[in-house]
Amino acid sequence: MKQKLIFTNIVGPAIDDLVESLGAPQAVVVADTNTAHFVLPILQNDSKAVASAKVITIKSGDANKNLESLTDLWKQLSDYEATRSTVVINLGGGVVSDMGGFAAATFKRGMRCINVPTTVLAAVDASVGGKTGINFAGYKNQIGTFTEPDAAVISSIFFNTLPPQEIMSGYAEMLKHALLENQEILDKLLNYNPVYPLLDTAGLLPLIEYSIGVKARIVEADLTEKGIRKALNLGHTAGHAFESIAYRRRSPIAHGYAVAWGLVVALVMSHLELGFPSDTLHSFASYVRKNYGVFDITCDDYPAIVEAMRHDKKNVTADNITFTLLEAVGKPQIDCVVSPEQIGAALDIYRDLMGL
Amino acid sequence: MKQKLIFTNIVGPAIDDLVESLGAPQAVVVADTNTAHFVLPILQNDSKAVASAKVITIKSGDANKNLESLTDLWKQLSDYEATRSTVVINLGGGVVSDMGGFAAATFKRGMRCINVPTTVLAAVDASVGGKTGINFAGYKNQIGTFTEPDAAVISSIFFNTLPPQEIMSGYAEMLKHALLENQEILDKLLNYNPVYPLLDTAGLLPLIEYSIGVKARIVEADLTEKGIRKALNLGHTAGHAFESIAYRRRSPIAHGYAVAWGLVVALVMSHLELGFPSDTLHSFASYVRKNYGVFDITCDDYPAIVEAMRHDKKNVTADNITFTLLEAVGKPQIDCVVSPEQIGAALDIYRDLMGL
Numbered sequence: 001m002k003q004k005l006i007f008t009n010i011v012g013p014a015i016d017d018l019v020e021s022l023g024a025p026q027a028v029v030v031a032d033t034n035t036a037h038f039v040l041p042i043l044q045n046d047s048k049a050v051a052s053a054k055v056i057t058i059k060s061g062d063a064n065k066n067l068e069s070l071t072d073l074w075k076q077l078s079d080y081e082a083t084r085s086t087v088v089i090n091l092g093g094g095v096v097s098d099m100g101g102f103a104a105a106t107f108k109r110g111m112r113c114i115n116v117p118t119t120v121l122a123a124v125d126a127s128v129g130g131k132t133g134i135n136f137a138g139y140k141n142q143i144g145t146f147t148e149p150d151a152a153v154i155s156s157i158f159f160n161t162l163p164p165q166e167i168m169s170g171y172a173e174m175l176k177h178a179l180l181e182n183q184e185i186l187d188k189l190l191n192y193n194p195v196y197p198l199l200d201t202a203g204l205l206p207l208i209e210y211s212i213g214v215k216a217r218i219v220e221a222d223l224t225e226k227g228i229r230k231a232l233n234l235g236h237t238a239g240h241a242f243e244s245i246a247y248r249r250r251s252p253i254a255h256g257y258a259v260a261w262g263l264v265v266a267l268v269m270s271h272l273e274l275g276f277p278s279d280t281l282h283s284f285a286s287y288v289r290k291n292y293g294v295f296d297i298t299c300d301d302y303p304a305i306v307e308a309m310r311h312d313k314k315n316v317t318a319d320n321i322t323f324t325l326l327e328a329v330g331k332p333q334i335d336c337v338v339s340p341e342q343i344g345a346a347l348d349i350y351r352d353l354m355g356l
Numbered sequence: 357m358k359q360k361l362i363f364t365n366i367v368g369p370a371i372d373d374l375v376e377s378l379g380a381p382q383a384v385v386v387a388d389t390n391t392a393h394f395v396l397p398i399l400q401n402d403s404k405a406v407a408s409a410k411v412i413t414i415k416s417g418d419a420n421k422n423l424e425s426l427t428d429l430w431k432q433l434s435d436y437e438a439t440r441s442t443v444v445i446n447l448g449g450g451v452v453s454d455m456g457g458f459a460a461a462t463f464k465r466g467m468r469c470i471n472v473p474t475t476v477l478a479a480v481d482a483s484v485g486g487k488t489g490i491n492f493a494g495y496k497n498q499i500g501t502f503t504e505p506d507a508a509v510i511s512s513i514f515f516n517t518l519p520p521q522e523i524m525s526g527y528a529e530m531l532k533h534a535l536l537e538n539q540e541i542l543d544k545l546l547n548y549n550p551v552y553p554l555l556d557t558a559g560l561l562p563l564i565e566y567s568i569g570v571k572a573r574i575v576e577a578d579l580t581e582k583g584i585r586k587a588l589n590l591g592h593t594a595g596h597a598f599e600s601i602a603y604r605r606r607s608p609i610a611h612g613y614a615v616a617w618g619l620v621v622a623l624v625m626s627h628l629e630l631g632f633p634s635d636t637l638h639s640f641a642s643y644v645r646k647n648y649g650v651f652d653i654t655c656d657d658y659p660a661i662v663e664a665m666r667h668d669k670k671n672v673t674a675d676n677i678t679f680t681l682l683e684a685v686g687k688p689q690i691d692c693v694v695s696p697e698q699i700g701a702a703l704d705i706y707r708d709l710m711g712l
């Protein structure tokens with residue numbers, strides 16, 4: 001793994017050390033409208049590199065992760081006469097690191113890049129692993145690269161002002177990593193809630209560090225997603241389909257919540273197809289139901305769900321819909337072909353478990 | 357080196373074998389308006405993969421290697437529902453392989469890619485080494501990646517219809533590779549002319565194969581141009597400056613011709629700064645003068661030439677202009693700092709050697 005991971009709550013000096021060790025003569029901060037307002041001023045006080053950096057602000061929200069914003073980003077890098085040695089510091093959530101990372105990967109064929117995630121989801125997911133890109137022609141992440149940043153600085157100091165839903169959203173990806181790793185860490189996560197009874201970002205940081213370690217090991221084995229990296233897609237096939245159904249109902253759901261519900265569906269399938277233990281399935285489903293609520297579907301939604309799965313680039317091989325499933329906690333199987341009938345059977349049980 | 361190099365004049369079957377070995381279910385041919393008209397029909401007869409491929413045609417010429425053409429290319433790949441397994445076959449010169457290669461490197465974070473160069477210049481330069489990209493905001497290749505294609509199929513069958521000037525343009529890059537390699541191959545090239553007294557594409561192919569081997573070894577050692585790959589910039593610092601002067605005079609010169617004259621300047625500097633042997637300098641300069649003619653400059657042009665060198669991203673470190681020079685044939689030194697006064701002295705001698 002090329003990417004350096006630094007876990008610290010003393011963020012400014014950590015950034016300065018990195019910029020110096022990269023030999024970067026200048027820095028450019030990419031922030032979104034929120035982080036430019038709330039987070040940037042803190043770091044400008046704490047880091048010489050950030051204080052003297054040019055700041056490029058992009059509009060927040062996934063809808064702005066598009067070619068127009070990217071072109072503006074490239075243009076500003078050109079006007080600033082950035083070079084290959086200039087370091088891009090992505091300060092924000094996944095939209096910032098995806099698009100800032102893609103700009104850094106492609107401007108003059110590649111600049112230096114550091115991710116400073118400001119959400120739990122970005123910390124455990126987008127900031128590590130080198131997926132960069134933009135949405136294009138109606139498809140998510142249609143254009144992009146696999147380019148690991150030089151480093152990520154992971155801190156919990158930015159999480160104190162996040163809404164609880166945002167933190168739980170990131171926690172769902174941590175649950176996924178635990179399912180891919182071992183029972184002990186899974187039990188720990190299922191006996192904990194980072195926002196109840198009190199927001200506990202200090203307790204969250206070591207769990208995040210562990211969680212990123214799981215992802216980093218998988219990415220190291222398969223950066224360009226030709227094999228085992230697909231394990232990270234666990235829960236996302238059903239999750240993306242739920243997101244797409246919710247979008248059509250005009251009541252979008254948070255990505256992490258969709259993943260939490262999608263993980264329940266994946267564990268049901270894992271139980272049916274590969275004998276995943278039923279007690280773990282039940283304790284997982286009850287944690288999700290209690291802490292994420294339920295995503296409401298009826299059997300009338302099944303055809304649309306199957307159709308959405310068929311249009312997801314990651315899980316279609318020839319004409320088959322494929323899933324990442326688990327034989328047991330820590331034992332993923334990628335590319336499992338599941339028929340529409342089997343998907344329907346799994347959704348039936350999901351509804352039972354969710355009390356629908 | 358990831359990239360497979362195939363030298364053959366039986367191009368269609370070679371492409372089919374490659375497409376099969378890549379396990380690509382479908383192919384997309386990227387051609388320009390010229391190659392779509394003159395070359396594509398030949399290959400459609402000879403290759404099943406090309407015959408059944410979707411064809412995307414871009415306008416020929418470096419001025420069209422821009423974001424607008426790229427966006428159209430991405431859009432057509434989306435509409436065609438291309439996947440990561442789809443293979444892009446770039447059929448053309450450097451504009452096609454640079455832009456088609458960049459689209460392939462970034463669509464869905466990376467597709468398969470084969471280059472089929474149709475010019476000598478593209479064969480010995482753009483088709484090998486993984487530089488992809490587009491011009492942006494007035495800068496050449498401002499946006500791009502280092503992404504090696506899966507393979508290049510190099511053939512001389514496309515060269516028979518090229519104008520002699522086009523062939524000599526590619527031959528200049530071969531002279532550069534010979535200077536970086538050894539005296540024996542240099543002597544061979546200096547005692548040969550591929551277009552005089554007769555066009556000799558058959559004699560050219562083994563020389564091209566040798567020349568690509570030189571480049572491939574350098575690229576393998578340093579794909580992302582952090583060190584020794586800069587040796588390939590030999591002759592290009594003065595060459596690019598000449599191109600930019602010619603452009604302002606509204607009488608543009610072919611890239612390869614600019615490189616040939618730029619190589620003479622580089623050898624003069626190499627002689628002055630590093631003791632490059634004067635007899636080799638003289639025989640090289642006389643070959644260039646005889647076969648490429650001369651690029652006419654006076655001392656009034658010197659300030660503009662120095663200024664153009666200063667704006668070339670590849671050869672500026674801090675405030676210094678740097679050159680790749682040669683101690684001797686086969687012994688490059690990168691990052692040689694040369695002052696404006698020394699540049700002027702070298703240009704004086706260039707003018708003497710060219711009879712100006």
